[in-house]
Amino acid sequence: xxxxxxxxxxxxxxxxxxxxxxxxxxxxxxxxxxxxxxxxxxxxxxxxxxxxxxxxxxxxxxxxxxxxxxxxxxxxxxxxxxxxxxxxxxxxxxxxxxxxxxxxxxxxxxxxxxxxxxxxxxxxxxxxxxxxxxxxxxxxxx
Numbered sequence: 001x002x003x004x005x006x007x008x009x010x011x012x013x014x015x016x017x018x019x020x021x022x023x024x025x026x027x028x029x030x031x032x033x034x035x036x037x038x039x040x041x042x043x044x045x046x047x048x049x050x051x052x053x054x055x056x057x058x059x060x061x062x063x064x065x066x067x068x069x070x071x072x073x074x075x076x077x078x079x080x081x082x083x084x085x086x087x088x089x090x091x092x093x094x095x096x097x098x099x100x101x102x103x104x105x106x107x108x109x110x111x112x113x114x115x116x117x118x119x120x121x122x123x124x125x126x127x128x129x130x131x132x133x134x135x136x137x138x139x140x141x142x
Contacts, residue, residue: 069133071124078120082106082113087120092134100138107138115141 069091078087085101106113119141123129132140 069129071120071127071129074129074132075117075120075124078113078117082117083110087116088140091129091132093136093140094134095136097136097138112139115139 074087074091077090081087083101083106085098085107088097088101101107101113104112107116119132120129123132
């Protein structure tokens with residue numbers, strides 16, 4: 001514990017000792033910043049979604065609704081942090097499903113998460129969890 005405290009104290013003390021040799025290089029030109037903002041245009045979220053930048057592969061990129069969800073990945077996420085409903089978000093469930101899992105302590109005290117885990121394990125073995133992807137029901141297997 002003494003070593004940790006000494007290390008933290010040393011890092012804290014060295015942070016006050018750092019200084020720049022050339023302070024003129026670190027000035028801010030307020031007029032240039034104001035001019036930059038005056039020349040800029042406002043964008044909405046829909047403008048950003050429709051923006052196609054060359055060289056970034058946006059024309060061949062899968063959309064959020066058509067991405068392939070890994071069955072083993074969904075099962076592993078359910079196994080590790082299933083009580084928070086993160087696996088449902090990974091599988092495309094929109095909305096506050098993670099909140100319902102968290103409030104109910106893992107989906108009715110872990111029962112829903114356990115059934116999700118088993119269902120995803122069977123789906124991963126069969127390599128087909130498409131019935132559970134983008135499913136907005138709390139009990140995704142019904």
